[in-house]
Amino acid sequence: QKEVEQDPGPLSVPEGAIVSLNCTYSNSAFQYFMWYRQYSRKGPELLMYTYSSGNKEDGRFTAQVDKSSKYISLFIRDSQPSDSATYLCAMSGGPQGGSEKLVFGKGMKLTVNP
Amino acid sequence: DSGVTQTPKHLITATGQRVTLRCSPRSGDLSVYWYQQSLDQGLQFLIQYYNGEERAKGNILERFSAQQFPDLHSELNLSSLELGDSALYFCASTRSGNSYEQYFGPGTRLTVT
Numbered sequence: 001q002k003e004v005e006q007d008p009g010p011l012s013v014p015e016g017a018i019v020s021l022n023c024t025y026s027n028s029a030f031q032y033f034m035w036y037r038q039y040s041r042k043g044p045e046l047l048m049y050t051y052s053s054g055n056k057e058d059g060r061f062t063a064q065v066d067k068s069s070k071y072i073s074l075f076i077r078d079s080q081p082s083d084s085a086t087y088l089c090a091m092s093g094g095p096q097g098g099s100e101k102l103v104f105g106k107g108m109k110l111t112v113n114p
Numbered sequence: 115d116s117g118v119t120q121t122p123k124h125l126i127t128a129t130g131q132r133v134t135l136r137c138s139p140r141s142g143d144l145s146v147y148w149y150q151q152s153l154d155q156g157l158q159f160l161i162q163y164y165n166g167e168e169r170a171k172g173n174i175l176e177r178f179s180a181q182q183f184p185d186l187h188s189e190l191n192l193s194s195l196e197l198g199d200s201a202l203y204f205c206a207s208t209r210s211g212n213s214y215e216q217y218f219g220p221g222t223r224l225t226v227t
Contacts, residue, residue: 032214043116043204043218044157051214088157092214101170102147102216106156 006105019076023089030091118219126225132193139207146188152201
């Protein structure tokens with residue numbers, strides 16, 4: 001079983017839709033949960049990170065972590081064509097978790113159609 | 115622009131050859147991470163350096179090596195190249211060793227023919 005699982009999609013939605021992206025994981029030592037956005041032919045760009053369980057909101061983006069279910073989500077409200085990109089989840093145990101290396105999901109390709 | 119620079123942008127070389135990829139971290143960042151991104155494997159962590167010393171190792175092949183210099187730039191050396199090494203190679207940096215806030219460079223696209 002892979003440490004981090006992410007449906008690679010692709011996902012196509014109309015402009016203005018609410019988008020839900022998800023990852024599951026198996027390593028209970030993960031404490032930090034990140035979402036990266038990667039445009040075609042560019043490096044990944046950090047969108048948000050969350051420590052432990054809970055929600056975090058930043059503009060149209062909301063990240064949720066449910067450690068009991070080992071499940072994380074990213075919601076995008078009022079999606080825009082400029083949100084079209086590949087979204088990667090990433091996780092780390094952090095120094096307390098014994099491993100600081102990031103483990104990435106494979107990425108979900110999102111297209112928002114005008 | 116993340117502030118992380120990588121050179122070259124593209125590299126085309128033949129099997130069996132050796133190449134060096136270069137990364138300059140953001141100003142003030144002490145930690146550099148190297149990743150390989152391929153279509154089938156996704157983004158794979160290779161190795162981390164912190165202030166000149168190796169800090170963590172991931173799925174890095176023995177044919178690959180890296181170092182971080184006193185000015186904090188880093189180089190990834192890939193030798194005895196195989197077709198399967200064709201991929202995007204990214205470096206990322208962070209201020210401390212906290213891996214959760216990494217800033218990625220634009221990547222080097224390596225094509226092995």
